[in-house]
Amino acid sequence: MESKPLVSVIMPCYNMASYISDSIKSVVVQTYPNWELLIVDDASTDETVSIIKDYSQSDSRIRFAIKTQNSGIADTRNQCIRMAHGQFLAFLDADDIWHHEKLEKQLRFMMEKNVGFTYSTYDWIDEDGNTLNKFINTIGNLDYETYLQNTIIGCSTVMVNKAITGDVVVPKFRTSEDTATWLDILRKGILAYAIDEPLVSYRIRRKSASSNKIKAATDLWKVYRRHEKLPLFKAIYYFSCYAFNAIKKRL
Numbered sequence: 499m500e501s502k503p504l505v506s507v508i509m510p511c512y513n514m515a516s517y518i519s520d521s522i523k524s525v526v527v528q529t530y531p532n533w534e535l536l537i538v539d540d541a542s543t544d545e546t547v548s549i550i551k552d553y554s555q556s557d558s559r560i561r562f563a564i565k566t567q568n569s570g571i572a573d574t575r576n577q578c579i580r581m582a583h584g585q586f587l588a589f590l591d592a593d594d595i596w597h598h599e600k601l602e603k604q605l606r607f608m609m610e611k612n613v614g615f616t617y618s619t620y621d622w623i624d625e626d627g628n629t630l631n632k633f634i635n636t637i638g639n640l641d642y643e644t645y646l647q648n649t650i651i652g653c654s655t656v657m658v659n660k661a662i663t664g665d666v667v668v669p670k671f672r673t674s675e676d677t678a679t680w681l682d683i684l685r686k687g688i689l690a691y692a693i694d695e696p697l698v699s700y701r702i703r704r705k706s707a708s709s710n711k712i713k714a715a716t717d718l719w720k721v722y723r724r725h726e727k728l729p730l731f732k733a734i735y736y737f738s739c740y741a742f743n744a745i746k747k748r749l
């Protein structure tokens with residue numbers, strides 16, 4: 499077994515000038531050194547690109563691509579994945595922040611247990627990076643059926659070992675594309691193993707609040723019906739579980 503395998507960090511971004519510096523910095527300061535950060539910009543109209551270029555000049559582990567036309571999160575994340583050379587993929591949204599030892603702890607867990615897919619507990623921060631003293635805890639190891647009932651996996655907490663999961667391709671949905679991606683892996687009979695320790699801070703943004711939640715719910719319904727091809731009554735059942743758990747999470 500390689501002692502320090504390469505971890506490819508997948509970071510799509512769009513108009514993230516206010517937040518992406520903190521996200522990139524949280525990768526640069528990881529205690530685990532053998533990573534590459536792959537950033538693809540989805541035709542941002544703010545200062546995001548110049549920030550990415552600055553960081554990439556100061557650290558050769560950071561590579562980027564700039565799209566000239568906006569094509570959405572799924573395409574953008576797939577482009578990042580195609581640039582990856584690592585056996586391990588770790589996902590980080592450009593407004594979230596990893597804790598210092600995130601990669602080291604998660605990689606050690608995955609290599610000791612020889613598992614292909616892990617997620618972790620995360621905490622909430624506000625737009626200014628202040629803690630909201632709220633933790634979204636893992637709920638144990640997830641199989642396909644359990645995850646359909648509770649889409650608890652935080653995208654920025656996920657790491658996969660492609661030697662076990664196979665290639666990762668993000669299905670084309672506007673918002674629940676990450677859920678569809680994890681379902682594709684779980685459907686193969688691979689479990690998502692829980693690391694019950696906060697490794698990531700997830701940024702809660704006021705502006706993207708309620709309208710996004712409706713979009714996300716609509717897209718999740720499409721994932722259940724069109725991607726998973728669940729029969730209507732099953733889809734209604736799982737969607738009710740999701741809605742219940744989503745509300746519980748906010749309390």
Ligand SMILES: *Cc1c(COP(=O)(O)O)cnc(C)c1O
Nearest residue numbers: 579580581582583664665666667
């Ligand atoms: C990992 C990955 C790649 C890049 O790795 P290769 O070694 O070039 O295959 C490309 N496409 C997908 C879908 C991947 O998961």
